[in-house]
Every structure is written in C-alpha cells, then in structure tokens.
Amino acid sequence: MKQYVIIVAGGKGLRMGTTIPKQFLELKGKAIILHTLEKFKEALPLAELLLVLPQAEIYRWQEIAAGTDFENIQLANGGSTRFESVQAGLHLIASNGIVGVHDAVRPFVSIETIQRVFNGAKELNAVIPVIELKDSIRNIQLYNSKAVDRTNFRIVQTPQCFTVTVLKEAYQQPFNEIFTDDASVVEANGTRISLVEGNHANIKITTAEDLKIGEVFLS
Secondary structure: OOEEEEEEOOOOOOOOOOOOOHHHOEEOOEEHHHHHHHHHHHHOOOOEEEEEEOHHHHHHHHHHHOOOOOOOOEEEEOOOOHHHHHHHHHOOOOOOOEEEEEEOOOOOOOHHHHHHHHHHHHHHOEEEEEEEOOOOEEEEOOOOEEEEOHHHOEEEOOOEEEEHHHHHHHOOOOOOOOOOOHHHHHHHOOOOOEEEEOOOOOOOOOOHHHHHHHHHHHO
C-alpha cells in the first residue's frame, strides 16, 4: 500500500524568540527539519515525503536542502492555519494509500512509533500515537479547580496516520476552532480514532528550553 508523509513546517519561532523559524534552527549542526525528514526516510524508505512550508520560507529551505537527499522533495505552500497547510499537502496526493501527518519540529519520534502508526492505519483507518501523563492534572473551573484521574487522559503526538480517503474527506469540512490536530478533524467527520503507544522523547520543539533538551537527546 502506498505511503505518504506530510511534514507540516509552518512555525514562525515566536515562542523561541528568534527571527529564524524554529524548524530551521540547528541541532548539532543540522536543521531540525532535516533531522525529522531523515527519521522518516529511515523508518519508511518507500514513503513519499511531502513538505508544507510558508511561501516566504521556500528559498531558505532550498538553501538548507541543497546537496541532501531532500533537495527535490515535493513542496506545498502553507496556509495561515495548520488546517489549511494540511489541506495544501493533501492536494499533492493523487492516489489512495496511508498518509501520516507530522510536525516538522518533532525530530525525536522513534522509528518504532512511526512504523506502529502506519501499520495500525492499514487496518484501523485512523491511528494516533499517545503517551501516559506523568504528572497530576486538575480541571480548571470558573472559581475553582478539581483533581481528575490522569489515567483517563493521554498526551497526543504525531505522526497521525489515516487512509488517504478518510483524511481527504475529513478536510472537506469547514474549519472549526476545535480542530487542534488531524485526529480532531477526522473525528468530527465521524471516524473513530484508535490509539497506539508513542515515545516520550517525541517532544515538539517550541521553546529555547526544548532546544536544549533536544541537544541532550542527540548527545
């Protein structure tokens, strides 16, 4: 079955406090986005990799990708929201198969996690990786807060994988503020989401502290 990976790289680096978008910042001398792409190339050698970027950052990407295995990767122009960016990536897919959507700034997803979600989507149509919470959590109410059982909750990661048909149909819906990830879009369209184990190192690099953690992971 044909495999596709849409890498969404629309970050602007505002929380990182830099003028360079976070996906292009370096970890151990290499742009974060290259670390991410290399992980998928290793996990899914036959998959078609698709990259969604802001129009203004395509030139920067071309400079970074020159001479790498990814200099000829298919590109799509990102939109003003993640929803629009995924839609743009889906327009590059012409045939059926399994498609995974992944954040460019999650370079530490494990090979096992990638393969687990892709294999699961072949049978279950919609699969996402999750991990258990380590800390206690509370439900914030108007004038109070209440402890809740953390065993009933999971932290959601990417890649989130679906059959191409399921994801394309879901993204024909109008945008809604509740759409925080691909699973929420697909679920709103009536498809059940199945969960598989993710990996704790699969953090999303959004702050300077995350960048330092990433450097430790690569040490």
